Amino acid sequence: MRIREYDYGPIGTRLRNARTMKKCTQEYVANKLGVSSQHISEIERGLSGLSIPSLMEICRILDIDADYILFGTVTRDNHNPLNEILVKMTPEQSSHAEEIIKAYAKSFGIIS
Template sequence: MELDFKAIGKRIKIARIKQNLTQETVADKIGVTPQHVSNIETGNSSVSLTTLVAISNLLKVSADELLCDTILIAKPVFEREANELFSDCSEYEVRILVDVLKATKDSIRTVKLFETKIN
């Protein structure tokens, strides 16, 4: 299994922005160069476990949140993201999003069932 460094980097960038921190500040606090932080965020560089833990602690996010696009057991992270997504929606927006999610779920399950039958 390969790690999706672009997805990890994107999540690090989002968490950094939510904390109102610059790449330079993150780099200074964890002892790497700002260029390395930039390369991590763009997925152009892999991130070591030591650096990932340092970033996670600094940004006050779990490593699970940063790795959830790569690990198999990540449902709680995605459920929390869904709740955050709905938190600022009007009732109308929630209804539309739920309808879209239901249709998407039905489509995924139908295609999966069809693929199972032909394989």
């Protein structure tokens, strides 16, 4: 089975945008990733794709979600006051907070 050709252009554009927003150079990202800056340039220009491990590492380096790079959607906002609290919680505390928020949302008919 052959996988159809994919347009990597939008992924490269989002990666470049994320990198420049963090004021990182291609060389910096390449160094952290253990690849050449030419490879990062090719990814950003949509000429080359990237592996899942590389995507995961780039997301860690730039502190961004893979959803943003892959789909252009932001699923996590580090500047959201709720997220700032949640990241400091243990998994158990986070689970309890989720239950409280769901109960609150149900009481206002936001979710069923």
